[in-house]
Amino acid sequence: MRKLRRTLKLLVPAVGMALVIGAVLLAESTGIQLFLVIAGLMLTEAGVWRLADPLLPDERRFLALRAEADHFMALVRQLNSAALALNQGDVEGSSFAIDEVRRAMHDSVDRMVHFAGKTEAETGDGVLDGGAV
Structure with missing residues (x-):
């Protein structure tokens, strides 16, 4: 479970940044660009604020x-x-x-x-x- 937490901690903001960069560089339609940038920013913020933590079980024993x-x-x-x-x-x-x-x-x-x-x-x-x- 600890490994999953660490992976999510790094992966969620990285995917968000990749979406933003990909939207700017690759998307041709302004609507798709806007959608991808907003989704990327939301993922980045979710990673920064660790919004996925409540979804994972608490591993503390003591x-x-x-x-x-x-x-x-x-x-x-x-x-x-x-x-x-x-x-x-x-x-x-x-x-x-x-x-x-x-x-x-x-x-x-x-x-x-x-x-x-x-x-x-x-x-x-x-x-x-x-x-x-």
Whole structure:
């Protein structure tokens, strides 16, 4: 499945570009040229925006770990925001926020250790919204 994804990622925009170039160089009728250019541009955009991805099955097996890693990245953003606020003089509120984010990050790492190497079937319910187990 991974090979198919890679092939589509390269093939769809390439076919789109070939249609546009072929329309300009080879098509004699303006109507056919216009049709081929529009079709080529649509294929190119579909490739760039990866519109074929939802049509292919998801190959990820460790969904709970992925969700927890995404939650951890959100915590990193919160930590950075709190640190910036601390640098701008909000000492009391930012220190509390940094401590809260630090605690949440430790909890998240503990959950990642629990989810590591386990498929969705092995983790049970997996991750709830907000990263809580």
